[in-house]
Amino acid sequence: MTGDGSSGVRRRLFVSTATFGLLAFAICLVAPLVGRTPVSLARVFDRSIPFHDNVDAQIFFIARLPRAIAGAIVGSALAAAGVVFQALLRNPLATPFTLGVSAGAALGAILAITFPLAVSTLPFSAVPLASFLGSLFAVLIVYALATGRRLGLSTNVLLLAGVTLNSFFSAIILFVQYMADASLPRAVRWLMGDLDVATYSPILAAIPFTLVAFVAFAWLPRSLNLLAAGPDAAASRGVDVLRAQRLAFFSASLATGAAVSLGGPIGFIGIVVPHLVRLIVGADHRVVLPASALFGAGFLVACDVVARTAMAPLELPVGIVTALIGGPFFLWLLVREGGR
């Protein structure tokens, strides 16, 4: 579907935002109703029953809604970050994890899980904090490398540095795990990506960073469209390229870091969602970015429902579900792109 007529981009923006927004909202509302104990939406919002007697409301608000909200935040952040990284690197196969953000986050989390004593005096869980700091650490290393020679921001160096950092950090993670196998199950579960947040507090901690990233995203779409034709072409159409690239890199890294600290490195959301959305709404980032954020929210929450219920009473980490859906999709995409 291509831009058509004066109403083109406005109409597509409105229709896609409304459709994907309603879809995400409906999924977030229905997801907490599904599970081993069925919950009735009517009873949840029945004001005549006091909250401490209303089991349905307790399950809805305390046990399941945090998980749905976490899924929505993580899904939208990863999907939007995927869109931004793909445009920044001019590579449709880039993911939010390509540049090492998630590897840094994973290293931080694994260290916090393996050596829990060092920071256990903190009033909140150390793992999300450590993973967020780890992602910032990785981001700064990659950025320093890509701008090191003071010749602007090289997206090639960015890509190479990110890929290298990914394997290097993975090696350290394996080393730490090998040396301290007592904490292995928890570490492995974290690495799979899991939305079992249990309370609202990690969500509240992730919201400010996600918000800052999304405010920055609002400035990006037009520059991203022009960057698709290359930095020179973008500059000649009025984009301050270095500033746009910096904003894209740091905001997408921030969104990824916040998402990973909340849900672990949940794979494939950042590539499956943007590509599905592009198939539906076209390539214009002014439509693709908001549509991906909304669709990503609904998609991950839906995947999490599958993860919770598919093998009940066993709860799968949602990362397994997204990978099982994402892997074949990715291959189909490669075949399709290659066929043209």
Add this chain to the structure above:
Amino acid sequence: MLQADDVTLEWRRAAPTGATPARRRAPGLHGVSLTVSRGSLFGILGPNGSGKTTLLRVLAGILAPARGRVLLDGADLRHLSRRSVARRVAVVPQETHLAFDYSVLELALMGRYPHLGAFGLEGPGDVRLAREALAATGTLELQHRAFSTLSGGEKQRVVIASALAQSPELMLLDEPTASLDLGYQLEIAALLRHLNAERGVTMVLATHDLNFAGSVCDHLALLKDGRVMAQGLAESVLTREAVEALYDVEADVGRHPATGHLVVVPIRKAS
């Protein structure tokens, strides 16, 4: 309207103004001064590696020179914002590769971006201008096609349309015919002359195709090793001696009996 004044650029010192990182081995520029007057068809000629593309990027303000300055109607490009330059100067690069599947109309509409507000979406007026630009380059019937599915000649005309939708006073074109066969070369030549005559767009084009330049340009500058060897009216610049010095070849320069265009016939490599 566009004036380069003692532009010098050694690549190690190059300060990119936000575009691509400098390629270290690219040719530098040494004291390049030239004047492009409003309404002219100005050709920058030179062999491969003489600095044509670098000079074009400096003239577009994408690359800042280490010494010297570029003036757009008397104002130093360094003091103008990227957007205000983009509203007046459009660039047609040698090749355009899009990372995503934009339609032809979407690409043409990107030419309107420097004219829109920070969060502005293009309105009916912008779509009309983009369609006009596509029509002017004979590509309106391709408007709903994906850019990636076009042939080389169609792509080049669509990119020119996108630059035209920018409503520029000045267009800078890098090797506009580099990958095109004879038919398309003639088409592009006619298109550039037409846009110049009908819309008054000043054109600066870098090319190593002497006959293309001879058939389109009224003014020429000869560039070798980052230095201007000669500049002025086409027929006074494009001489046998100049071509021989520029390319180290023996050549014949004359006017084509039917078209009246300057024609260069290379004869043999100078010994």
